[in-house]
Amino acid sequence: MPVPYVPNDPVTTLDRRDGPHGEVVLRRRGPAAGAPPVYEIIANGCFLMDTSDGRSERLLVDAALRALPAGRAEPAVLIGGLGVGFSLAHAAAEPRWGRITVVERERAVINWHRTGPLSAVSGAALADPRVRIEEADLLAYLDAPLPGPAHDYDYDYDYDYDAICLDIDNGPDWTVTEDNKGLYSPTGLAACRARLRPGGVLAVWSAQPSERFEEALRNAGFAGVTTEEIIVARGVPDVVHLAVLAA
Incomplete structure (x- = not known):
């Protein structure tokens, strides 16, 4: 079941690392009321994927x-x-x-x-x-x-x-x-x-x-x-x- 996207969900940076291919960041968005948190992977400042919908x-x-x-x-x-x-x-x-x-x-x-x-x-x-x-x-x-x-x-x-x-x-x-x-x-x-x-x-x-x-x-x-x-x-x-x- 996809997790609804709420534009005003709070975003928290959980980890940020520099590696041989650039920067990778793990962020948590939410949780909104009644919904699980969504985890996001950001590479070199660009969104790659998240756990909202698989x-x-x-x-x-x-x-x-x-x-x-x-x-x-x-x-x-x-x-x-x-x-x-x-x-x-x-x-x-x-x-x-x-x-x-x-x-x-x-x-x-x-x-x-x-x-x-x-x-x-x-x-x-x-x-x-x-x-x-x-x-x-x-x-x-x-x-x-x-x-x-x-x-x-x-x-x-x-x-x-x-x-x-x-x-x-x-x-x-x-x-x-x-x-x-x-x-x-x-x-x-x-x-x-x-x-x-x-x-x-x-x-x-x-x-x-x-x-x-x-x-x-x-x-x-x-x-x-x-x-x-x-x-x-x-x-x-x-x-x-x-x-x-x-x-």
């Missing part, structure tokens, strides 16, 4: 699962971006998913989930044995050579995925952080494709529809490119772009 994040995960070939057992999903935790929490609430990996580059965001206010959203998911959090830039994670015995990783851990769900920045056409653009470039899409199993699905959240990005997905070798819209309270609809890798 419909589009849930659709991101559900749409990826629906698009997978029928009968695929315990598919592995990679979620790019932890954000306020809606995508992770929704994936962990679905027993059909197998391994769930979240890649988040901002240590502050991870801390807000593990020991801070956002644990109210993701606490149960973080305790799920299927869930693994990787602190890394997503494009670097996708491009990195697979770890071997000399690394501090589980050597038998599988690094390919049935679905990749991207919820990074504001989507492909407007990024708050300049270097996030690389993820939506031909190089970034090729990196996503390389880590998908045959028949795998790439699902990409965006704050607005993008015909240009749909064409980029086709040019990257994906098939079945579609876009699903999610009506929001204010402004243009959020969307999820879906693309399928040939089996």
Whole structure:
């Protein structure tokens, strides 16, 4: 259920940190009478997301699962971006998913989930044995050579995925952080494709529809490119772009 937006709700800054990619801030808005508080993440002075309504994040995960070939057992999903935790929490609430990996580059965001206010959203998911959090830039994670015995990783851990769900920045056409653009470039899409199993699905959240990005997905070798819209309270609809890798 979306939380009503009240323009005069008091806003409190809970944490502010400077990192390698700029400033990230966690704020609490409200609570208004009879409503829970809303937590907001601000990056480099720009609003990214809040906990008022998680419909589009849930659709991101559900749409990826629906698009997978029928009968695929315990598919592995990679979620790019932890954000306020809606995508992770929704994936962990679905027993059909197998391994769930979240890649988040901002240590502050991870801390807000593990020991801070956002644990109210993701606490149960973080305790799920299927869930693994990787602190890394997503494009670097996708491009990195697979770890071997000399690394501090589980050597038998599988690094390919049935679905990749991207919820990074504001989507492909407007990024708050300049270097996030690389993820939506031909190089970034090729990196996503390389880590998908045959028949795998790439699902990409965006704050607005993008015909240009749909064409980029086709040019990257994906098939079945579609876009699903999610009506929001204010402004243009959020969307999820879906693309399928040939089996």
